[in-house]
Amino acid sequence: MREILPALGRWYAEGEPFGLATVVSVSRSAPRGPGAAMAVGPDDEVVGSVSGGCVEGAVFELAKEVLADGEARLQTFGYSDEDAFAVGLTCGGEITLLVRPVSPSADTVFGAVADSVAGHRPVTAATVVDGPAPRGAALAVWTDRVSGSLGSPGLDAAVTADARGGLAQGATGLRHYGPQGQRREDEVSVFLHSFAPPPRMLVFGAIDYAAAVARIGDFLGYRVTVCDARPVFATPKRFPGGVEVVVDWPHRYLDRTETDARTVICVLTHDPKFDVPLLELALRRPAAYIGAMGSRRTHDDRVKRLREAGLDEQRLARLRSPVGLDLGARTPEEVAVSVAAEIVALRWGGSGAPLTATAGAIHPAGAATI
Known part of the structure; x- marks a missing residue:
């Protein structure tokens, strides 16, 4: 729902009632998780989505009904061979929606x-x-x-x-x-x-690859900060508008920045004077993902230096280096996709394998929306 809240907040502030459908539970291979939402507002304007397009037409009608009579409804959509032409999820899953009217009075x-x-x-x-x-x-x-x-x-x-x-x-x-x-x-x-x-993404090293990683991080919903000690590279005009750009030594900035179990740290400097002090600090604090760019030779040298700095094998095992999944990426944008893919796979326990080479549910049951 987070992505449609600006529109909903505007309607609410203007006193315009809207019908809000929220996914409250899912089973099997449902396309959207709990919290996904769709709303029907003034002049039948629609924002958001609760499925891959399978049931949105029916949800639109439900939202209009709750606006008309003011009564919230609980509705489940699924799929069965016996009812294959009815409204439902072609993916074989099941979603339950709460559809309710929202206004300052309701x-x-x-x-x-x-x-x-x-x-x-x-x-x-x-x-x-x-x-x-x-x-x-x-x-x-x-x-x-x-x-x-x-x-x-x-x-x-x-x-x-x-x-x-x-x-x-x-x-x-x-x-x-x-x-x-x-x-x-x-x-x-x-x-x-x-x-x-929103979880934070800290990108160190204001190079072209960092600009691409920052763009995809912003797209995925992270609050992105890019940090570099070199002011000639760390300029806001090189990065998307919503990205914070900081000129400072990376390890000094990280030392005064709070991280938590959702924080993503991407070290793209591949220069020992920047990344060794930075990674020494990063690997001692909470973070969901710590990745570092560089060749395998650079990685071996980096790990040697980190061991000399006193990091044990348990901490070193947290380091994703070389950064990203093996997609054969070449351009900064392709590398950013490989980094984002590794972050998503680590977050949800994905294998990184092609779906054609796997079996079972595409969307595992019990996955939570974070």
Whole structure:
């Protein structure tokens, strides 16, 4: 939903009601994960998507219906041989959608959630999906406050505790409770949609390859910073508009920059005076991915220097070097694709093999949207 929130926030601020369909659960090879969303707004304008185009027509009609009568609906789309010409998912999976009307009167917290996401402030939007609690009731949970209600103080308290517990990881999915928030009951289904700030991508070395990696990182939703000690290369005009450019020694910048378990670090300097001090520091701190560009000879020399700096084999094993998957890439843009492919594969546990050479579900069950 994050990508369509600017449009939704604008409609909400202007008092324009819209129908919002959100994927709340998936099974088997579903094309989109929990949290994917589509909305129908003023003049039948459509933003977002909940599938690969299989069910969007039916969802459009559902959104119009909830706008007309103000009643939220729960709808499941799947596929079976017996019903092959009905609306459904040709991929063989199944998705369940919550379709509800949103306006300042129907949902008093939506605007605050949209503002927090735009300002990179973590927030979880909790919505009742099914059960005796009012379907579509919404509660917004921040680290220091809450707004709205799901229908009972006990349910609000239980959901608030779970939302804050999962907020740091950006965990999104269904939770089940009793009507008063009882942990061992499941009459009430609540969808917790966590909006953690975008993960960071730190790119060191302001070369042509860095510009390409920064572009694809921005496209994938990372908050990208490019750092280089050489001001002649580290100029904003060489990089996309949303990319931060910093002139500083790479290890000095990293030393004062917070990283976490979602941070991606790409070292493209392939110069020992830059990358050895930088990697020594990077490999001692949390990060999802640490990759370094260079030949195999450069890699061997780099690892030797890092060992001499005191890094053990466990830390060295975190280093992805030479950076990227073997795609036969040559141009900066092709290399950026190979780097992005390795990051995505590592993030989701993908093999990097061609899908034609694999078997089983393309989208593994239980994958979470982060």
